[in-house]
Amino acid sequence: MLELIDVSVIYDPYTKFRKEALTNINLKIENNEAIAIVGQIGSGKSTLIQLLNGILKPDKGRVILDGVDINDRRVKRKEIIKKIGVVFQSPEDQFFAETVFDEVAFGPKNLGFSKEEIEERVNRALLSMGLIPESLSSRSPFSLSGGEKRRVAIASIISINPQIIVLDEPTAGMDFSGKISILAHIKDQLHKGVGVVFITHNMEEAIQIADRLIVLSEGRIVFDGEPKAFFINVDFVKKVGLDIPFPVEFRERAKKHFPDFPFCRDSKEIIKYFLSRKKQ
Amino acid sequence: MLEFKDIFFAYEGEKWIIRNLSFSIAQGEFVALLGKNGSGKSTIARLANGLLTSQKGKIYVDGLDTSNPSDTFEVRKSVGIVFQNPDNQFIGMTVEEDIAFGLENINLPKEEAVERITEISEILQISPYLSFPLNLLSGGEKQKIAIASVLVLRPKYLIFDEITSLLDPINRENIFFTVRKICKDNNIGVLYITHNPEEAVYSDRIEVLFDGTIAREGKPEEILLEVEFLNELGISSPQIAIISNELNKAGIISKATLNLEDLVQKLC
Amino acid sequence: MRNTNFLGKYQFTESFLHKIDARVKIISVFIVIIFLFFFKSYYSYLVMLILCIFLVISSRVKFSAILSSFRPILFLLFFSVFFQTFFTPGKEVVWQFLFIKITEEGLSLAFYIALRLILLSFFTFILTSTTSTIEIAEGFKKIISPLKFLHFPSDEIALMVSIALQFVPILFEEADRIMKAQMSRGADFNRGSLSQRVKSFLPLVLPLLLNAFNRADQLAIAMESRGFVVGAKRVSYKEKPLKFKDFSALLFILVFCIFLLFMENKGWKIT
Numbered sequence: 098m099l100e101l102i103d104v105s106v107i108y109d110p111y112t113k114f115r116k117e118a119l120t121n122i123n124l125k126i127e128n129n130e131a132i133a134i135v136g137q138i139g140s141g142k143s144t145l146i147q148l149l150n151g152i153l154k155p156d157k158g159r160v161i162l163d164g165v166d167i168n169d170r171r172v173k174r175k176e177i178i179k180k181i182g183v184v185f186q187s188p189e190d191q192f193f194a195e196t197v198f199d200e201v202a203f204g205p206k207n208l209g210f211s212k213e214e215i216e217e218r219v220n221r222a223l224l225s226m227g228l229i230p231e232s233l234s235s236r237s238p239f240s241l242s243g244g245e246k247r248r249v250a251i252a253s254i255i256s257i258n259p260q261i262i263v264l265d266e267p268t269a270g271m272d273f274s275g276k277i278s279i280l281a282h283i284k285d286q287l288h289k290g291v292g293v294v295f296i297t298h299n300m301e302e303a304i305q306i307a308d309r310l311i312v313l314s315e316g317r318i319v320f321d322g323e324p325k326a327f328f329i330n331v332d333f334v335k336k337v338g339l340d341i342p343f344p345v346e347f348r349e350r351a352k353k354h355f356p357d358f359p360f361c362r363d364s365k366e367i368i369k370y371f372l373s374r375k376k377q
Numbered sequence: 378m379l380e381f382k383d384i385f386f387a388y389e390g391e392k393w394i395i396r397n398l399s400f401s402i403a404q405g406e407f408v409a410l411l412g413k414n415g416s417g418k419s420t421i422a423r424l425a426n427g428l429l430t431s432q433k434g435k436i437y438v439d440g441l442d443t444s445n446p447s448d449t450f451e452v453r454k455s456v457g458i459v460f461q462n463p464d465n466q467f468i469g470m471t472v473e474e475d476i477a478f479g480l481e482n483i484n485l486p487k488e489e490a491v492e493r494i495t496e497i498s499e500i501l502q503i504s505p506y507l508s509f510p511l512n513l514l515s516g517g518e519k520q521k522i523a524i525a526s527v528l529v530l531r532p533k534y535l536i537f538d539e540i541t542s543l544l545d546p547i548n549r550e551n552i553f554f555t556v557r558k559i560c561k562d563n564n565i566g567v568l569y570i571t572h573n574p575e576e577a578v579y580s581d582r583i584e585v586l587f588d589g590t591i592a593r594e595g596k597p598e599e600i601l602l603e604v605e606f607l608n609e610l611g612i613s614s615p616q617i618a619i620i621s622n623e624l625n626k627a628g629i630i631s632k633a634t635l636n637l638e639d640l641v642q643k644l645c
Numbered sequence: 646m647r648n649t650n651f652l653g654k655y656q657f658t659e660s661f662l663h664k665i666d667a668r669v670k671i672i673s674v675f676i677v678i679i680f681l682f683f684f685k686s687y688y689s690y691l692v693m694l695i696l697c698i699f700l701v702i703s704s705r706v707k708f709s710a711i712l713s714s715f716r717p718i719l720f721l722l723f724f725s726v727f728f729q730t731f732f733t734p735g736k737e738v739v740w741q742f743l744f745i746k747i748t749e750e751g752l753s754l755a756f757y758i759a760l761r762l763i764l765l766s767f768f769t770f771i772l773t774s775t776t777s778t779i780e781i782a783e784g785f786k787k788i789i790s791p792l793k794f795l796h797f798p799s800d801e802i803a804l805m806v807s808i809a810l811q812f813v814p815i816l817f818e819e820a821d822r823i824m825k826a827q828m829s830r831g832a833d834f835n836r837g838s839l840s841q842r843v844k845s846f847l848p849l850v851l852p853l854l855l856n857a858f859n860r861a862d863q864l865a866i867a868m869e870s871r872g873f874v875v876g877a878k879r880v881s882y883k884e885k886p887l888k889f890k891d892f893s894a895l896l897f898i899l900v901f902c903i904f905l906l907f908m909e910n911k912g913w914k915i916t
Contacts, residue, residue, distance in 0.1 A: 138515060138545055152825050175831055183829040190819075191826040193851040203848070207831030243414050253830065270542060272414040272572040273613035298545040301616075340546035343616045350641050364616045368623045371644065375629050426870055450872065458870045464815055465863035468808060470779055477882055482872035484880045491882075510779065512814050527871065 099126040099149060099181065099261065104158035106144050118144040120316045122158070128260050131287050132294045133303035133324070136313030137338040142296045143186075145313065146263045149294070150181040175208055182259035186266050188250030189238075197223075197241070197249055198234040204257040215256075222256035223249075225289075226282050244275035248282065261292035268302065280306060300342035304328065304362045312337060325360050378403055378439060379425065379456065379534045379566055385433035386420060394420055395431070396589040404533055405564040407557060409577035409597075412586030413611030418570045421586070422538040425568065426456040438534065454483060457532035461539045463519035466526070472514075473507040476526045483530065497525045500559060517548035524556060534566040541573070553579075574601060574615045578635050585610065602633045662704045662775040666891040667784030673898040674772050680902040681761050688913050689905045690760050696901065697767045706774045714770040715763075722762050729755035782807045801875065808864070816857055823852045 104122040119141045126132065126149075136142050147153035148160055151167045151174055160167050167177045182204075185191075194200040201219045210218065220230045226248040233241075238249055247267070254262060267283065268276040284306065287293050297303050303310060304324050312320035312327060314337045320327050328334060328345045335341070341349075344361040352358045355374075361367045379402045386395040394417045402408050412418045423429040424436055427443035436443040438455050460466055468478045473494060480490040498504040501521050506514065514522065520540060527535065537556065541549040553576050560567045569580060577583050583600040585593045587610040593600060601607070604614045604622050614622075621633035621640055630643040662670075677693075684690060701711060733755075735748030776784070786803030824834070827848045834845050873879075 137547075147825065150829055152828055174828075174833075178829065178831045185822060185826045185829070188826065190856060191823055191830075191848070191852050192855075193848045203827075203832075204830040207833070257830070272611060273608075274413060274611045300546070338547065347620075347637065347641075350637055351644070354641060354645050364619045364623075367620055371624055371629055372627055375627065423866070428866060428869060450874075453870065453872050458867075460863065460867055462863065465860045466867040467811060467864075468804070468868065470783075470807060470811070474882075478868075478873075479871035481879045481881060482874070482877075484878065487880070487882050511811070530871065 098128065098163060100124065100161040101148065101155075102159045102161065104148060104155040104160065106141075106148070106153065107156045117316050119148075119155075122318060124311070124318065124321070126261065126292065126294065128292045129287070129290055130292050130294075130309055131307050132292075132309045132311060133307035134294065134296045134311045134313065135298070135300065135303055135339060139315075140313040141316040142313055143265060146183060146265055146294070146296065149261075149263050150183045151177045152183070178204075178259075179208055179257060180260045182254040182257050182262045184251055184254050184262065184264045184267065186269060188253075189243075189246035191250065192238045192246070194238060196235050197228075197238050198230075200238045200249060201253045201256050204253055208257065218256045218258065219252075222252040225255055225285060226252040227278060228252065244271060244278060247271060247275065247279060251279070251282070255286070259291070261294060262286060264293070264295040266296055266298065268297070268299065276302075298340075300328070300340050301344070301363065304342055304344070312339070314338070324362075329360055378437070379568070380437045381421075381424070381434070382436070383434035384424065384431045384436065386424060386429065386431045394589050395424070398434070398590050400584050400591055400594065402534060402566040402568055404566045405561070407560060407567045407569065407579075407581045409580035409583045410568055410570045410586055411572065411574060411577055411583055411600075411607075411612050412570075413572060416586045416611075417589045418572075418586060419538055422458055422460075422536045422568070422570060425534070425536050426458055427452045454530060455532055456534045456536065457527040457530055458536045458538060459520075459524050459527050459540050461542055463516070463523040466523045467511050467519075470511070471507070472503065472509050472511060472522050475511060475522060476529055479526055479530045493529050493531070497529045501525050501528075501555065516544055517552060520544065520548075520552055521555075524552075528559065532565065534568070535560060536568045536570065538570050539572070541571070541576070549573075549576075572612065574607070574613055574618075577601060578615055578617075585612065587611075598635055601635060660703055660705045660775065661890070662700065662771065664890070665775075665894050666887055667776045667780040668787055669887070669891045669895045670772050670776055671781070671784050671788060673895060674768050676898055676902060677768050678765060680906065681764060683906055684909065685757075686909045686913060689909055690757075690764070692905060693764055694760075697764060697771075700771050701767065704771055704775050710774065711770065714774075715766060718762055718766045722759060725758045725762065726755045729758055778810055779807075782810055798876075800879070812857070812860065815860070816853065819856050820849070820853050823856075824849055 101122050101124040104119060104124075105117065106119040108116045108118055122145065134142050134145065144153065148155055151160070154168045162177060162180060165172060192200055194203065198219055201222055202215050205215045205218045219234070223230045223233065228245065228248055233245075233249075238246065241249065251264070251267065262283075264283070268279050271279060280302065283293055283295070287306075293306075295306075307324055310320065310322065310324040310327050311318060319337060320333075328342060331341060331345065331349055334345075344363055344367060347367055348358050348361065359366075359370060361370065381398055381400050384395050384398040385393055387393045398417075398421070400408075410418055410421065420429065424431055424443070425438075427436075427449050430444045438452050441448040441452055441455070443449075443452050467475050476494050476497065477490060480493065485493075494507075495504075498507060501524065503518070503521055503525060506518065506522075511519065511522065524540070540556070541552055544552065557567075557579060559565075569576065571577065578597050578601060580597055583595060583597055584591050585600060585607070592610060593603075593606070601614050601618045602622055604619055607614050615635065617635055617637055617640065618633070621630070621635070624630045624640075624644070625633040630640070632643070634640050634643065681693070684693070730747055730751050731745060733748055733751035735750030737749035738746055739749055739752065740747040773781070782803070785806065786799070789797075789799040789803065792799045828834075832845060832848055834842065834849070836842070837845070
């Protein structure tokens with residue numbers, strides 16, 4: 098379990114550019130949750146995820162992983178990295194290796210696994226992202242298509258086998274099929290028992306994948322609970338500066354004429370509702 | 378008229394990325410180009426103003442041949458391109474100086490330049506930022522500056538190469554509608570390249586690109602409701618189209634529509 | 646958005662020094678540097694120091710910023726002083742231990758070098774703290790623009806400098822992102838032997854280089870799309886004529902330095 102206790106992050110504290118990026122964050126993340134973090138630009142989302150694996154240290158408060166303060170000097174960073182994997186935005190920007198295999202092996206190699214273990218992990222990670230090791234392993238990561246690159250980049254964190262994967266806008270810049278592919282593979286990870294925390298601007302994604310929604314506004318958590326409970330309150334969503342997902346917009350217009358219109362997560366559920374009404 | 382006639386293009390040593398491509402854009406038209414990543418969208422943008430030259434076929438800008446080097450200057454004045462990432466379009470100074478960059482290139486006299494810059498700043502509501510260094514602005518504001526710096530050259534045609542794909546939904550909507558209005562108001566012919574079908578709903582016509590060629594063209598109502606067809610080409614449909622389509626197939630509504638109000642009315 | 650003005654930490658205060666044209670400030674620093682090498686008398690240096698302090702006070706820059714501006718040269722200062730003190734040959738030996746000698750000449754030279762370095766540092770600091778990077782780049786460009794007539798591509802170089810400066814904060818952020826990404830994969834940039842550390846920089850440097858090339862490519866395309874042609878005639882809207890205060894500042898520095906040199910020649914006697 099990952100816990101943030103009274104965490105605050107302040108940029109440039111001693112200058113006139115002082116900015117509280119995050120204020121008084123209290124958060125508990127269990128191992129097998131599907132959490133979406135949403136918020137306007139500048140609300141602190143990217144800062145928050147950097148705290149989760151110790152890359153960024155809080156200026157106030159503590160980050161506790163399985164009972165241990167991860168920023169304690171005695172704790173080895175590699176132990177944290179083994180448990181919490183973070184995929185940053187446009188992760189394909191981090192490519193440097195000659196082959197896809199080397200790229201995906203970078204993580205396990207740094208963590209000191211044996212050659213056999215590394216090979217096993219790389220192959221497993223590639224397969225879990227829908228990539229075929231035999232055809233891709235020896236290719237240059239730079240020769241791949243956009244969607245393949247993104248999946249290789251995510252695979253290079255999966256190969257670490259973390260308990261929780263944190264992704265910053267995993268589908269940004271992807272086209273339709275790319276998005277579907279990435280989301281499907283993320284769901285796969287959930288089914289395998291890996292916890293998933295992802296930042297997104299796409300409210301439809303948040304509704305469809307997450308069981309739990311965390312909403313940030315100006316560095317504070319203003320909502321932490323079921324996505325449905327948040328989006329049903331359309332005024333609050335607008336107040337926090339967020340987009341209304343289409344199924345919710347639809348419901349807002351339709352419920353005047355159809356008072357029993359349920360909260361729908363996607364188009365399929367909307368269609369189902371009207372089909373079931375027809376049958377009546 | 379911006380005309381693409383039977384274009385074939387390949388990058389050096391590679392296979393054809395654009396094959397037998399033909400379409401045209403009249404001044405004042407807002408045409409959306411939909412296509413999945415890798416279908417050749419960005420290549421088309423660069424062909425339109427002569428940055429790239431096709432191996433076969435010709436592109437004409439109001440009669441000027443983009444492959445003719447002596448016409449290049451005029452072509453560049455007539456066809457502007459705004460790219461996806463504003464950070465990679467700025468010429469490192471203040472907002473005002475960046476917008477002026479293009480005007481300096483065409484040797485426009487200073488008084489006229491000041492006039493144009495003031496005008497475009499008011500239209501895009503960026504007047505308060507004119508003396509700001511560029512790195513102090515947010516993503517949406519930066520993209521507005523990038524658009525201003527191209528609009529200020531008064532092009533007759535504009536190519537937008539996925540200008541909203543790096544933005545959040547609210548900025549995306551803002552920029553899209555702002556851009557559409559300005560282009561309509563100024564009778565600019567637009568090729569709006571995107572893989573976001575929600576934006577294509579508001580175009581006059583859609584060109585669907587697949588595998589380097591136009592697979593279909595038509596009005597938004599005609600194209601976007603062909604959900605399966607678009608899916609096969611790797612393009613999504615707006616959610617309203619998906620819902621409309623299914624309900625139409627099931628006989629619940631008589632005709633599929635792209636308008637939400639309309640759809641709700643039909644369902645009553 | 647965080648403001649990163651990295652060259653000498655431009656201070657957002659207001660003073661008459663901030664308002665003087667960048668070209669004048671750049672040229673003044675050069676004049677001072679040249680004259681500093683001619684001054685030999687203590688009095689000259691003292692007067693220069695007083696001028697310095699006066700300028701620093703009127704620039705209304707924070708004292709802490711001034712102190713931190715000396716950090717980069719401390720090492721050089723210490724090294725030069727040390728070197729001159731112990732290794733200058735001379736006749737008047739002041740102190741000796743075995744074969745290590747300190748001569749009067751050595752002490753004197755060390756003192757002058759220290760003075761020059763400190764004054765130089767002060768004047769450069771005054772320049773960078775009262776002139777923004779953009780202004781310095783522009784000023785530099787205008788100064789070298791006359792070289793155009795000798796077919797020196799001064800406009801292009803100035804444009805390149807300007808663009809490079811604009812990309813520095815972007816690439817800094819990019820480097821930060823990449824570093825964090827690699828650290829999240831267990832990369833350790835602080836461990837191991839020298840060769841190990843150098844190797845460990847590849848996952849940082851290569852993506853950064855690729856990123857920079859990619860951006861440069863995109864920028865070139867954007868520039869061409871806006872009508873830019875290398876070497877073609879371009880108008881410039883940034884002609885800010887030099888004002889009276891600019892000329893007087895330049896004249897003041899020049900006359901001041903010449904006066905000091907003149908007084909030195911006369912041995913600082915006023916009869």
